[in-house]
Amino acid sequence: MKPLLETRKLTRFFGGLAAVNEVDLQVAESEILGLIGPNGAGKSTFFNLVSGFHPVTRGTIAFQGRDITGMKAHEVANLGIGRAFQAATLFMQLSVFDNVFNGFHRHYREPVWKAFLHSASVRREEQRARQKVKEIIDFMGLTDYADRKAQNLPHGHQKILGVCIAMATQPKLLLLDEPFTGMHPEETAVMMKVVGKIRDSGVTVVIVEHNMDAVMRLCDRIAVLNQGRKIAEGPPGEIARNPEVIEAYLGSDEEEP
Numbered sequence: 001m002k003p004l005l006e007t008r009k010l011t012r013f014f015g016g017l018a019a020v021n022e023v024d025l026q027v028a029e030s031e032i033l034g035l036i037g038p039n040g041a042g043k044s045t046f047f048n049l050v051s052g053f054h055p056v057t058r059g060t061i062a063f064q065g066r067d068i069t070g071m072k073a074h075e076v077a078n079l080g081i082g083r084a085f086q087a088a089t090l091f092m093q094l095s096v097f098d099n100v101f102n103g104f105h106r107h108y109r110e111p112v113w114k115a116f117l118h119s120a121s122v123r124r125e126e127q128r129a130r131q132k133v134k135e136i137i138d139f140m141g142l143t144d145y146a147d148r149k150a151q152n153l154p155h156g157h158q159k160i161l162g163v164c165i166a167m168a169t170q171p172k173l174l175l176l177d178e179p180f181t182g183m184h185p186e187e188t189a190v191m192m193k194v195v196g197k198i199r200d201s202g203v204t205v206v207i208v209e210h211n212m213d214a215v216m217r218l219c220d221r222i223a224v225l226n227q228g229r230k231i232a233e234g235p236p237g238e239i240a241r242n243p244e245v246i247e248a249y250l251g252s253d254e255e256e257p
């Protein structure tokens, strides 16, 4: 079967530094792929390239068999690649509902100026959008928090809200950058359930994460970056025993996989 996402020799230089270096990676439909590696390995840069935030230096990116290399971030998002950021990007003063509603507005077909006309069709459209946002919030388990300001949520729920906003664009492929960072074990367990549920709903997920326990339990497959290069790829058990992977982590003072 054709991969959902395929990069070939994907490369990005910052000055003389190859942050991502000739990375060939395939992501199959409906899998959860873990993308791991020590700090500075190029994981977030890889996401920035795939989602059109940074231009690539060399190499290609294909999504659903279509070359998307060089596309702008909003074009990539429109094709169905959603993304939650390493640092939460929430509107802290707004409610959970309004945060997700803002994320959804791309699907809200009527242009904003038409809202001034208060036509029946605009009201219907808004009603439809509100219903959809409510469904996403329910699906993500945030129903009880819908009216709370984002700033008043516990850290774990803020991270889930970040994923919720990415889900509001109704992606086929979801890129999660460190969804478990800073979470205590109960929050991690909730987030793991949420990610599993997202995959079960038919969305393919790529997770960048340092929490090895969560990665090993959640991912079907793992790819490892080190200094911009892919050094290993395989099932979690295999990756945890891979000498080159262990060496990469030992050399960086980080937790071993």
Ligand SMILES: Nc1ncnc2c1ncn2[C@@H]1O[C@H](COP(=O)(O)OP(=O)(O)OP(=O)(O)O)[C@@H](O)[C@H]1O
Pocket (backbone or CB within 6 Å): 014, 017, 019, 037, 038, 039, 040, 041, 042, 043, 044, 045, 046
């Ligand atoms: N906008 C930028 N300008 C210059 N250098 C950058 C930029 N973004 C990333 N880099 C460099 O590229 C390399 C890879 O960084 P990246 O953020 O992709 O790593 P990472 O694997 O996500 O690390 P971490 O696990 O710490 O988040 C690093 O050396 C970093 O300093």
Ligand SMILES: [Mg+2]
Pocket (backbone or CB within 6 Å): 043, 044, 045, 086
């Ligand atoms: Mg990063």
